[in-house]
Amino acid sequence: MPEAEKSVGLVSLQYHTIEEKIKFESGVEFGPITVAYETYGQLNEKKDNAILVIHALTGDAHAAGYRSETDTKPGWWDKLIGPDKAFDTNKYYVICTNILGGCSGTTGPSSINPETNQPYGTTFPVFTIEDTVRVQKKLLDYLGIESLYSVAGGSMGGMQAIQFVISYPEMVKSAILIATTSRLSPQAIAFNAVGRNSIISDPNWNGGNYYNSENKPDRGLSNARMIGHITYLCEEAMYNKFGRKLQNKDHYDFNFDVDFQVESYLQHQGQIFVDRFDANSYLYITKAVDYFDPEEKYGSLTNAFKNSSAKFLVISFDSDWLFPSYQSKEIVSALMNLSKDVSYCEIKSPCGHDAFLLEYDVQSKIIKSFLNDNIEEVKNE
C-alpha cells in the first residue's frame, strides 16, 4: 500500500447472507445468497449519505483501497473513491457489492449448493439485471439504508444503476450512468454470444461441471475474454497502443505463433483472466446483460423511468463503439421527455469503452460537481 496517498486505506471484504429465498424474474425462487461487499467512509446518523457503486462485467466488490499492507494494486475505481476524491469518503458512505452470479464472494455458479454440497454449476438459475439489483437492495435493507444519495456504475454497472432507479425509484436521489446502455445492440449481443459459444464448445466446460476436474474450460474462457477485449478498446486505441508492431521480433515468423503485439496483448489478457474468473459466471452474467431491455419490458424507456425523482448524470465516451454515445443519448432523451433533472456529457477520449476505467481527470470533476449539486456548469473539457 503506497504511503502518503489519498486513499481509503486498508479495506476488507465483508459478507452478508440473505437467508430467505428470493424470487427471480424467471419465476425461480433461489436462496440463500451470500453477498460480498466492501464499504468506504462512514454512514452518517441519518443514514442518507450512502452511495452504491456497481462494478462492470468482470469486476468485483473491491472498488477502492488496499487489501493488505503489501498490496500495491488498489481497487478498480480507486482514482474516483477516497478522501476528497469524486466519491468523497469524507462525506459519503460508499458501498460496492460483487454481483449475483459472480465469482468474487457473492453466491454464483461456482458456489456450493448447501442442498447437495456440490457447486451449483448450471443448476444455478439464470438471472437478470433486475435480480442483481434485488440482491443489492436486500443488502441495503440489512445495512439499514433506506435512501441512496447516489447509485453509480460504468458499463454493466450503469445498466444495474438504471435498473435500481426503475425498481426502487423512491430510494434513489441521484444516478450516475457511465459508458452504459439501456439495451445492447444486436452487435453487442453477437459478441457476447460468440464468447459464450467459445466457452460452451470447450470440451472442458463439460456442461458446466468442471469444478472438481483438473481441466477447466480455460481455453474457451480465454477466447471469450479476447473477444471482449477487442470491444473494450477502439481502433484508435489499438493504433496508439500497438499499431502493427511486432512482438519481440523484427520479421514475421512464418508460423502460427504470435507475430504482432496486439496478438500478444490479447493472449495475455485471456491467460490472466482465467486465473481470476469463472467460466460459468461469464455465461450467466453476459446472459443477464443481453436480456436487459427496460424499453421492451416497460413499453418505453420513458415509462420505465416515470416514477423516478432522481437527478441523473449520464456520461459517454466518443470512441466507445460497444455502448456508443447514441445509446446514452437515448437514455437522456427519455429522461428529458419526463422533464427529469439530467446532465449529459460526452467525453472525448481515444480509449474506447475502457475509458470509464482510464479517463479520470474529466470524470472526477464532473462526478464531484454533480454530487455537490453544482451540476449546471459541467463542461466537457
Place this chain on the structure above:
Amino acid sequence: MPEAEKSVGLVSLQYHTIEEKIKFESGVEFGPITVAYETYGQLNEKKDNAILVIHALTGDAHAAGYRSETDTKPGWWDKLIGPDKAFDTNKYYVICTNILGGCSGTTGPSSINPETNQPYGTTFPVFTIEDTVRVQKKLLDYLGIESLYSVAGGSMGGMQAIQFVISYPEMVKSAILIATTSRLSPQAIAFNAVGRNSIISDPNWNGGNYYNSENKPDRGLSNARMIGHITYLCEEAMYNKFGRKLQNKDHYDFNFDVDFQVESYLQHQGQIFVDRFDANSYLYITKAVDYFDPEEKYGSLTNAFKNSSAKFLVISFDSDWLFPSYQSKEIVSALMNLSKDVSYCEIKSPCGHDAFLLEYDVQSKIIKSFLNDNIEEVKNE
C-alpha cells in the same frame, strides 16, 4: 440452373499443376502446386482481353455460372460476371482461381503431400499474399496470357489485386480494388488472431493433424467464422436484419440456448461453414492477410506502386468497419501522389463489409463504365 437468365451458363472447375517448385517469401521452396480455376468468355486472338478476378477470404474459383443443370446457386460474383454484365463475358475472358492454401481445389494444407501420401497439415509452408499472386501468375503463363486487361477483387481479393500490380506492374492495364486495404488495422489483426486461437485451442485441431480423424476442429472453426461474420456486417445491418428480435419465441428462455435471432444467425453461419472450409486453410489464409503490408515492405505505398502504369478504380463502402473507407483513401492518395489514373468511389450502403457481395447496382455501373474507359462521369448513386 434458372433459364432465360443472362449467365455464363454451365461452368466447370479446371486444374493446372505447376510442377516446378516455387520459392515462397519465407524462403521455403514449395511444389508441385495444383491451381483450380474457372474461366468465362473467350480469350481473344491477341490474348489481351483477360481479366483476373480474385476471391475473398473464404471464397473459391466458382465466381460465375452454374456447376450443373440442377444447380440453383450461381458463383459468388455471378451478378457482376456474364454477358452484358459489368465483367462482360461477351468482351472479356474472365479467370478466377482458388487461392494457394485454400480448400476448394488449389493445393493447400488439406492436400496430399506426394512425398508422404499424407495431408500436408501444418507442414504446409506459411505463405504471403505475394506468394498467392505468384501462383496466379504461373497459371496465366500457362494460359499464354502476358497482359491483363484488368485485375479485380474485393476484400482479400483486393489485397491480391494490389499485390499483382506491385509484383507484375508491366502486365496490368487496370485494377479494381473493392472494400479492401493495403494493410490490416490492429483491430482487424486482433479479430483474425482470436479466430485462429479459437481453432488452435480446439483439441480436435490436434496440431493440424485431424484429416484422418473422425473429429474435426469444427467448434473452433465455427467460432472463428462467427467472429468473422460480426465484422462483415455492421451495426446498422444487424439492426436492420435482426434488431433484438427473439428466435422463434416470445420470451427469454432463461437458459443458454439461443434466444436472439442474431445468435441463431451466427450459429447457423458457423455450422454451415465447417462443411465447406478447412480449419488449417483458415489459419494459413488469415495469416497471409495479417502479413500483407506493402507500405512496410516497400518503404511506402507510393514506392510500392511506382512502377505501375495501370488505371485504378477504388471502391469502398461507408458502413464497412473492417476495412474502412479511410484505408481505401490511403491507397488513392498514394496513387495520386504518383499521378496515376485513379478513380475512387465510396458507396453508401447499410451492408457493412459484405456490401461488395450484396450491393450490385452501383458497383455494376461503376465497374462497367471503368472497364469501358468511360470513367469520368462515375457517380455515387
